[in-house]
Amino acid sequence: MTLEMVAVDEPIGLNDYAEVIPLAGAVEELRELAAEVVPRLAGRRVWMVNSTAEGGGVAEMLPKMLTLLRELGVDARWVVISTERTEFFALTKRIHNLIHGAGEPRLTETDRELYEAVSRENAALLAGELNTDDLLVVHDPQPLGSGAILKQQLGLESIWRCHIGLDRVVPATQAVWGFLAPYASAYDHAVFSAPEYVPDYLSDRYSLIRPAIDPLGPKNRELSVKEVAAILRRARLVKTDAVAGGLPFLNHAQRLRPDGRWAPADEDDIGLLFRPIVTQVSRWDRLKGFAPLLDAFVRVKARCTESGITDEHRRRLEAVRLLLVGPDPRSVADDPEGLEVMEELSSAYRRLDPDLQRDVALITLPMESREENALMVNAIQRCSTVVVQNSIQEGFGLTATEAMWKGVPVVASSACGLRQQILDGYEGRLVSDPEDTEELANVLDKLLADPTQRRTLGQAAQRRVYREFLVLSQLRDWLRTLMGRLDA
Numbered sequence: 402m403t404l405e406m407v408a409v410d411e412p413i414g415l416n417d418y419a420e421v422i423p424l425a426g427a428v429e430e431l432r433e434l435a436a437e438v439v440p441r442l443a444g445r446r447v448w449m450v451n452s453t454a455e456g457g458g459v460a461e462m463l464p465k466m467l468t469l470l471r472e473l474g475v476d477a478r479w480v481v482i483s484t485e486r487t488e489f490f491a492l493t494k495r496i497h498n499l500i501h502g503a504g505e506p507r508l509t510e511t512d513r514e515l516y517e518a519v520s521r522e523n524a525a526l527l528a529g530e531l532n533t534d535d536l537l538v539v540h541d542p543q544p545l546g547s548g549a550i551l552k553q554q555l556g557l558e559s560i561w562r563c564h565i566g567l568d569r570v571v572p573a574t575q576a577v578w579g580f581l582a583p584y585a586s587a588y589d590h591a592v593f594s595a596p597e598y599v600p601d602y603l604s605d606r607y608s609l610i611r612p613a614i615d616p617l618g619p620k621n622r623e624l625s626v627k628e629v630a631a632i633l634r635r636a637r638l639v640k641t642d643a644v645a646g647g648l649p650f651l652n653h654a655q656r657l658r659p660d661g662r663w664a665p666a667d668e669d670d671i672g673l674l675f676r677p678i679v680t681q682v683s684r685w686d687r688l689k690g691f692a693p694l695l696d697a698f699v700r701v702k703a704r705c706t707e708s709g710i711t712d713e714h715r716r717r718l719e720a721v722r723l724l725l726v727g728p729d730p731r732s733v734a735d736d737p738e739g740l741e742v743m744e745e746l747s748s749a750y751r752r753l754d755p756d757l758q759r760d761v762a763l764i765t766l767p768m769e770s771r772e773e774n775a776l777m778v779n780a781i782q783r784c785s786t787v788v789v790q791n792s793i794q795e796g797f798g799l800t801a802t803e804a805m806w807k808g809v810p811v812v813a814s815s816a817c818g819l820r821q822q823i824l825d826g827y828e829g830r831l832v833s834d835p836e837d838t839e840e841l842a843n844v845l846d847k848l849l850a851d852p853t854q855r856r857t858l859g860q861a862a863q864r865r866v867y868r869e870f871l872v873l874s875q876l877r878d879w880l881r882t883l884m885g886r887l888d889a
């Protein structure tokens with residue numbers, strides 16, 4: 402068995418961020434902070450350890466973080482643990498689910514033996530690379546045990562970064578936090594995404610670092626109106642001759658037809674470029690709350706015929722359309738639940754009146770090219786009047802962050818991750834119960850009627866993301882956390 406040292410070679414550096422006017426201040430702040438921290442590190446290396454070089458949010462963000470940390474003068478390295486014992490990853494998958502509150506709340510002595518054996522194997526390999534004055538940053542539960550052994554053997558400064566959590570104590574979380582206690586407690590410090598996720602025994606030594614988005618990546622970079630239109634056309638989401646350039650994407654978006662067929666979404670025009678649009682983009686997961694959102698939208702539409710509303714608002718309610726968007730479940734391997742949820746929503750769609758079928762679009766986005774998929778998400782969010790994230794449970798909810806960054810007003814449930822991001826009435830709107838479709842309908846109706854509120858919520862949301870949820874702010878928080886360890 403060998404350790405995998407991951408080389409990083411991201412094309413985008415600090416100067417690229419600094420050239421974007423709204424980001425220049427954040428880059429400057431980062432450089433000032435680095436000027437304080439880097440001399441104090443005095444060449445000590447910072448090791449990031451996780452269990453995969455590809456796939457998942459952590460592996461996606463690490464290359465960016467490492468590139469920027471190195472540019473700032475930090476000697477940051479990335480190493481991935483592995484094992485030939487595949488049952489280890491089945492166990493850590495169970496651990497992951499238990500931290501989210503799912504699964505049989507039972508971990509046995511056999512589980513512990515397996516976990517510790519693999520932790521020892523990897524710790525032995527890592528010990529050959531690390532020095533006592535290095536700083537160790539271990540991500541998530543898989544390498545947690547190895548890091549704990551290294552801490553004991555070498556006495557080096559150690560931080561555990563846990564990217565997951567649940568905001569309630571249930572038997573599953575009790576079982577798993579009990580199982581992990583001896584390893585997690587060995588660390589000097591922990592980092593979580595929300596205070597609600599911190600187990601009691603770490604409450605005296607943790608920092609908060611929020612998940613973050615990359616403002617220059619294809620999903621979040623600025624797009625002109627022309628670019629939005631061109632992407633939508635290339636994805637076959639709109640038919641338009643108004644924009645030239647760009648071949649159709651390799652794979653296109655599909656829309657469910659009333660007869661149950663999936664067809665290119667531009668077969669009939671949804672009206673993305675000129676109608677009011679309410680959108681939710683998510684995986685097809687029951688916990689994302691698509692079904693109650695569809696019901697709420699039907700309620701909003703029914704208000705067209707009510708007396709006491711202005712003609713202007715009536716016209717708006719007549720014109721508004723709902724987009725339920727997710728990845729093509731046929732292209733996501735190993736996601737039987739995705740297909741099932743898609744089926745349930747398809748049946749609900751086919752039961753709607755023909756008028757409503759015209760006003761609701763169930764859309765799947767191809768996943769073959771990550772970049773094309775990201776551009777489609779970007780363009781769809783930018784042409785939305787309101788973005789909804791009606792999750793029943795949500796770890797953080799980057800889809801909300803992405804819309805907020807684009808200045809699009811967000812209506813979200815009060816699920817833990819979403820209430821970390823949005824102060825209700827200032828940075829978006831929160832509904833108290835994602836399954837209360839009347840409440841959601843009221844909030845949507847009010848927001849659709851009020852362009853001024855939409856604008857002010859969108860602007861405040863953008864500022865919140867700038868301060869807390871961009872890669873640049875995340876790096877600032879990491880530098881502060883490292884500095885905290887140097888002071889300790």
Ligand code: UDP
Nearest residue numbers: 682683684726727728766778797798799800
């Ligand atoms: N996403 C995507 N294409 C899709 C649907 C979702 O790229 O068709 C992305 C979405 O933009 C976001 C991520 O998947 O960046 C989902 O992250 P989030 O934190 O919202 O939820 P999770 O899926 O991790 O529960």
